[in-house]
Amino acid sequence: MWKPDRSSKTPIYQQIADYMEHRIAFGEFPPGSTLPSERKLAAVLRVNRSTVVAAYEELRATGILVSSKGNGTIVSNLNEENSTNQTPNWKEYVEGGNFLPNQPFVRRIREELLHKKGLIDFASGQLSPDLYPQEIVRELLQKRPFHEQLGYDNPQGCAQLRETLVSFLAQHLHIQTTESSILISSGSQQSLYLILQCLLNPGDAVAIEDPSYCYSLPMFQSAGLRLFRLPTDEHGINPEEVMALYRKHKIRMLFVNPNFQNPTGSVMPLERKIRLLEIASELGIPIVEDDTFTLTAFDGHPPPTLKSIDKNNNVLYIGSLSKTATSGLRIGWLIAPQSVICRLSDARQQMDFGLSSIPQWVANHFIKEGHLDNHIQFLRKELTKKRNELMRGLTEIMGDTISYSVPQGGLTLWCRINREVDEFKWLEESTKRGVIFVPGTVYGSKKGWIRLSFARPFFHEISPGIQQLHAALEMCQ
Template structure:
């Protein structure tokens, strides 16, 4: 984010006025659009409000902006007295379209992290820099002919990567498949998007877990789907609930995250997996299995995916490198019947002519290298260490104020707060205190739940982050008593 140069001889208010004028001339603030308030802009730029007042006065004197009491400051439609030309109403366009914006809480979290990079980040569901195999990938990139092709590639994905995934899925996940049944995507989210857009129609009923990561994705509502809840307890979702939903609502698809579920961290019990597959086969229901966390199992053998015991072809299996290697590679995959892979590959090709071949080549090299197993061992050890640090901090800073089940894998801790608090007020208070998290209502739960991602902050930030959260909670509960 741009900041005025305090070493420059040009006064700060003039720098700010020039910067705003450029943004207006570039069309970032079209005629008639509302500018940030003086107070908000002063906070963003790290200056006194009086400096922004001077900048606005400068722009007003030039006829570039106009202010009205109670209506804020807007870009003038009649700049310098020139007869206005018709400008598209970009605000109306931004509010239109069928694809819905992210949830308000998610937009608020993203904005806070952009404006305040020093925030301790318990919200972003990804690995920190030191947990990714950066040195290994750098070594692979420095090998001769590490990049061999830079043109458009097969719409299903780079063939050597799909071939490498056949071996990887067999050896690490017990899934038997062929390269023709694998579609490379930019991650689990794109896989879900393609499924909702291409295999379902507006008005279709689907079942998703409650709470569930899927609730945080407006793409389901954008597709016009009707969402029905599958409650998740300590043993995962209850398969019989699927039969009930099918009878009542004729659901057409089930979305499930059986291993270290996001956000609760639960693992679907073995007998419930068999029951789930039997019910799906009986009803002819496809199940979308999102499986990003299995290989993070800290101590025990990673739980097998549903796809590994799927004898009727009911499962669309989704995987990703984001939670076990590097989110920046933007590599995910889907294992599905070839007809489905062809349909989704065709749709994806219409969107972007296929993924960049460079990260696909890097991912293929990594999977075929000797680095995979050592990296996974190191990742599990470090995640376990961070989980234990988080538990220690929660017990120290929030004794008797938070309930949780200790996860045995994954990146997250799902917590229920004992004090009754408002999600939005707690998030704002936490941001003021220097920490950010994801409120539980983002995932469809009631107010009073939080998800802490312990894989994103640095080790030394975990304890202080919980301390800042505890202070925010204390401030909120104290104010409520007063």
């Protein structure tokens, strides 16, 4: 990102004015759009707010910017009085469309992580850089000859990777499938998006867990679906409530994350899984199983997936490398009946003609040559250490202020705050102190819950992060 040159003879405010004028001239901020607030731009550029105020005043003096009460600083249209040409009302377009933006609070968290360097990140549900298999991937790229064609690949995904996944899933998760029943995706969210867009219609009723990561995804609302929530306890959802919800709302699909559920970390017992499958079979409704965490089981014994015990082909199974290896490769998979895979592959081809062959080639060798097996063993040990360090810090520093159940897998801790607190004010104060987390209401829970990732921060950051988290909480009382 651009920064002002403090060694230049040009005043910093003038450098900022020139920089913003350049961005406006090249259409990044078209007429009618709102510029970042003075305070926000000052924080990003690491200058005093008064410097940005002076830069904006310079642009106002030339007529490039105008101030609008209640709307901030807006780019003017210098040609509107002297020309019949008109610039599109980009604000109207941006605020329109069927695909909704992320929740404002989710966007705020991501913006803070993007622009504020050095934050201790308890918010992101991904691994820290030291847990990625960087050297193995680098070695695969350097030492393995790449003979694949570089044209458009099969929209269903690389055949070799799908064949490798058939063996891997059978060996490690007891899931029996065929390569023609697998669609390679760019991750779990693309699989979800394809399901929502291709297999459901606006107005359809679907059920999700409460709380649920699905609740934080506007793609459900963008698809025009009616969303109904199934409350969870320490063992996940109660299957009998699915039957009651179906009778009341005729739900057409169920979305669950039964192993190390996000955000609660719960595992659905085998008896409930069997009963859930029986009910789904009786009602004839599909279950979408989002399974990104099962292989992280800290004891080395992954609980059974719904797909592995599905006798009637009711489960659409979603998996990914993002939580167990690397999110940067953008490799996920969806297992479904071949008719469904053909439908989704056709839609996928319309979107992007299929994934790049290079990350699929890397993923295939990474899994086939046993590197993923070894990495999972390493990952389980490291995640266990981080989980224990987070729990130790919470117990020693925050004491009875916070409570939680101990997750046996996954990347996060679901925490209850045992006092009245405004989570959003707490987050604001924590961010000022260099720590960020996700309030539980983002996932649809009641107030008083937060999700803390122990996978994303480095080990040495966890205890200092909890200290600042606690200090911020005290400031909010």
